[in-house]
Amino acid sequence: xxxxxxxxxxxxxxxxxxxxxxxxxxxxxxxxxxxxxxxxxxxxxxxxxxxxxxxxxxxxxxxxxxxxxxxxxxxxxxxxxxxxxxxxxxxxxxxxxxxxxxxxxxxxxxxxxxxxxxxxxxxxxxxxxxxxxxxxxxxxxxxxxxxxxxxxxxxxxxxxxxxxxxxxxxxxxxxxxxxxxxxxxxxxxxxxxxxxxxxxxxxxxxxxxxxxxxxxxxxxxx
Amino acid sequence: xxxxxxxxxxxxxxxxxxxxxxxxxxxxxxxxxxxxxxxxxxxxxxxxxxxxxxxxxxxxxxxxxxxxxxxxxxxxxxxxxxxxxxxxxxxxxxxxx
Numbered sequence: 001x002x003x004x005x006x007x008x009x010x011x012x013x014x015x016x017x018x019x020x021x022x023x024x025x026x027x028x029x030x031x032x033x034x035x036x037x038x039x040x041x042x043x044x045x046x047x048x049x050x051x052x053x054x055x056x057x058x059x060x061x062x063x064x065x066x067x068x069x070x071x072x073x074x075x076x077x078x079x080x081x082x083x084x085x086x087x088x089x090x091x092x093x094x095x096x097x098x099x100x101x102x103x104x105x106x107x108x109x110x111x112x113x114x115x116x117x118x119x120x121x122x123x124x125x126x127x128x129x130x131x132x133x134x135x136x137x138x139x140x141x142x143x144x145x146x147x148x149x150x151x152x153x154x155x156x157x158x159x160x161x162x163x164x165x166x167x168x169x170x171x172x173x174x175x176x177x178x179x180x181x182x183x184x185x186x187x188x189x190x191x192x193x194x195x196x197x198x199x200x201x202x203x204x205x206x207x208x209x210x211x212x213x214x215x216x217x218x219x220x221x222x
Numbered sequence: 223x224x225x226x227x228x229x230x231x232x233x234x235x236x237x238x239x240x241x242x243x244x245x246x247x248x249x250x251x252x253x254x255x256x257x258x259x260x261x262x263x264x265x266x267x268x269x270x271x272x273x274x275x276x277x278x279x280x281x282x283x284x285x286x287x288x289x290x291x292x293x294x295x296x297x298x299x300x301x302x303x304x305x306x307x308x309x310x311x312x313x314x315x316x317x318x319x
Contacts, residue, residue, distance in 0.1 A: 056288070056289070057291055060288065060291065064288075092293070093291065098293075099293060100291055100293040100294045102236060102237065102239075102294060103239045103240065104239065105237055105239060106239075107239045107240075107242075107243055145237070147236060147237075147293075147294060148293070149293075173237065
């Protein structure tokens with residue numbers, strides 16, 4: 001399974017994401033924001049960071065990067081795409097996912113080991129988790145408050161498209177404690193916490209994040 | 223040359239933490255009676271040619287495509303009026319009045 005990881009100017013977690021892909025048994029392929037070329041990968045990760053300096057709005061400029069034209073088209077065709085943190089913001093700006101991410105309600109950057117419930121394990125990114133698995137994954141964001149209008153929230157809830165929900169505390173003011181969502185088809189997932197930082201005992205809060213990459217790697221092994 | 227101003231504001235129903243921070247700071251500085259502050263963005267755009275409906279429509283498209291995120295923000299477009307030129311914050315108080 002070849003999983004592409006996009007690097008934008010200002011990406012921070014592309015190297016960690018590529019490492020997580022490899023630890024999970026996949027092959028990480030570097031993709032560059034200015035190249036309209038997905039190198040025939042089987043899936044794409046949009047990593048965390050501050051692409052284009054978060055100018056205008058988080059993800060607003062990245063959405064128009066040449067590589068994103070390809071990502072959007074491929075995602076609409078079913079390619080698995082995972083957007084983590086800034087990647088989630090880019091997916092919302094690209095209209096691949098509904099809603100938007102806004103400044104944390106408490107106005108401070110948050111960095112913590114966050115408990116989550118994986119409520120939808122039918123996406124390619126979450127298939128290795130048991131339904132309603134409770135995991136701990138690093139969270140770090142300044143603009144992670146998920147917002148959407150009420151009809152959109154009802155649809156997300158009603159269609160089981162809330163992939164991950166915050167447990168214990170709501171760290172950023174996200175409506176319905178939403179930490180991650182998926183699109184109607186289930187191939188595109190946006191997630192505010194950082195599973196790529198929770199893949200090794202030595203450096204993270206356990207290895208609960210590995211599942212986001214292991215599910216796809218396992219698909220490729222079949 | 224036609225000049226336009228696009229004002230982008232967070233929707234009323236969207237929490238505006240930056241506006242709230244300013245609202246909280248004003249009383250501490252002795253400004254009383256402020257009941258709400260919303261913080262937005264202002265874009266000044268120059269385009270070649272004269273101001274007309276087509277140009278205005280083009281600027282409106284810029285706003286909805288890039289400058290604003292309609293999920294959380296609304297925007298207004300109007301022609302840039304020299305009479306509402308912003309006061310230079312660095313100017314001497316007497317000169318700015």
